[in-house]
Amino acid sequence: MDYVIQIGGSLVAILAVAWLVRKMGLGGDVRIANEAHAWLLADEVESGFKPVDTTIDKTGYGALMRDEAGRILILRRHGSHFAGRVVTKRPEARLDQGLLTIKPDDNPFGAITLNLGSEAAIWASSLRRLEPNNV
Template sequence: MLQTAGSLVAIVALAGLAWWMRLGPRAPLNHADAVRAIAGEVDDGFTPVDIACDEKGAGALARDGGGRIMLIKSHGNRFAGRVLTAHARATLTGESGESGDLNIIVDCGEARFGRVFLTIPDPAAWADAINRLGSPGDA
């Protein structure tokens, strides 16, 4: 009985420590205010004017007034982001139409960041804007 009580106390203490260190599950990235806050942390001065959040909250795309596009993705219990360059590529997967889901895969051109799969509104327009980065009259 004493061993069980000691184990329970230890478990509660560890759970409290994890909560205090903010080591729990991440909050989903599913609203514009969260995207704005994260974008500002990733690149000081980046102010999104157009935002597309993944329907499961795993990431987002944001465009600022200058046409720069930022990719934000889940990284553990936090988020990481990159301002996309001409090296970035976007492809569409799935089927368009009423019954199909068209998704976007964004590769920012950095192997360590990886590819990001998003289910967002109007993925074709975002893919086109990403693929035009660095071209004359880009995004």
């Protein structure tokens, strides 16, 4: 009998936590919905960053944006939020068909592979135009 009460109590506790998590809006599958959403996220990452050109990963997990000064902002999903880095020096980048893999100097940010389709080559070229990184 105690065993049944223990299982029932555990089940009620699990359902209560699941309800609370859903009510608080935690977790979920957060993706970049459109260009306006990407711009909002860019401003959160780098206040005042005003993109003039944007491309969003086909899965919505990342984006690349360029401002008038030629700086490029790399935006990537980090858990249920987004993180970004402004790149002014040429990062390590590899183009493989429609996939562009970028590894900025910021090691904690890590490498990101974006599925940009036909725009991948254009953005790879943009990254090559940045000043070389002589570290």
